[in-house]
Amino acid sequence: MGQSQNAVELIAIKKNFNKLTLFEDVNLQIPTASITGISGPNGSGKSMLLRIICGLVKPTEGQVIVFGKRIGIDRDFPTRTGALIDTPGFLPGYSAAKNLQILADIGGKIDRSRIEEVLTIVGLDIKNQQPLNTYSVGMRKRLGIAQAILEEPDLLLLDEPTDSIDQAGWKNVYEYLIQLKEKGCTILLTSNNLDEITILCDQAYILKEKQLFST
Missing domain, CATH: 3.40.50.300 (P-loop containing nucleotide triphosphate hydrolases)
Known part of the structure; x- marks a missing residue:
């Protein structure tokens, strides 16, 4: 801090x-x-x-x-700093978990248990393999929040x-x-x-x- x-x-x-x-x-x-x-x-x-x-x-x-x-x-x-401003640039052909895993791999500091934790917090299931292009607006907003808190800013x-x-x-x-x-x-x-x-x-x-x- x-x-x-x-x-x-x-x-x-x-x-x-x-x-x-x-x-x-x-x-x-x-x-x-x-x-x-x-x-x-x-x-x-x-x-x-x-x-x-x-x-x-x-x-x-x-x-x-x-x-x-x-x-x-x-x-x-x-x-x-973590932020949710506008619509995050997620990959529409991948699942929520896969999108977060790609982001986690860039920093190299986040493991799968943390991805599961943030998805659970926002009400998404890590086992759901549906691609983002099938998600509702509300589900995409939830994923945006998960992305913002992923690295515990x-x-x-x-x-x-x-x-x-x-x-x-x-x-x-x-x-x-x-x-x-x-x-x-x-x-x-x-x-x-x-x-x-x-x-x-x-x-x-x-x-x-x-x-x-x-x-």
């Missing part, structure tokens, strides 16, 4: 997109070992904010600090993780997120459901009208 009290700091972040200002003067401090949620209408910039934290997109103005390192200056991408960024997942499924996911927090993981997630965020998160925000507001 980082030594700073805050795992993530956003300082006066502004993002212009297609000649429009998506948001501006966004300031946020995310304490280590906490769950933070951001709600807001579609198109308000929630996903873009996560991309900026990941280093996938540069802000027009402002600074992002993750574990004490300035993203885009000290390093291009934050370390020890210190920072977890999840863009609408419960979208298209049934109530039983998102309860399992949220219970696991609480367990991760208790182990020291810092979690930032977005959702269109403000009530959901308010119940789960230690701090909740709304991104609207180009500004980030605390609830």
Whole structure:
């Protein structure tokens, strides 16, 4: 874990997109070992904010600090970070387990028992050999969450993780997120459901009208 009290700091972040200002003067401090949620209408910039934290997109103005390192200056991408943003680039002709095994083989640190563990957490069966192109949207979202937590990250960024997942499924996911927090993981997630965020998160925000507001 980082030594700073805050795992993530956003300082006066502004993002212009297609000649429009998506948001501006966004300031946020995310304490280590906490769950933070951001709600807001579609198109308000929630996903873009996560991309900026990941280093996938540069802000027009402002600074992002993750574990004490300035993203885009000290390093291009934050370390020890798992993310579910947009649709992961899985191989549609392979099963969920095979896709995770391919990812695990790249890093060389994950064994089959961990793959089985994360699939169980999100409600998927490691023995299911159906290819991903037969999966529902909700099942693919579950696999995306499994991919994000596979290497037990210190920072977890999840863009609408419960979208298209049934109530039983998102309860399992949220219970696991609480367990991760208790182990020291810092979690930032977005959702269109403000009530959901308010119940789960230690701090909740709304991104609207180009500004980030605390609830």
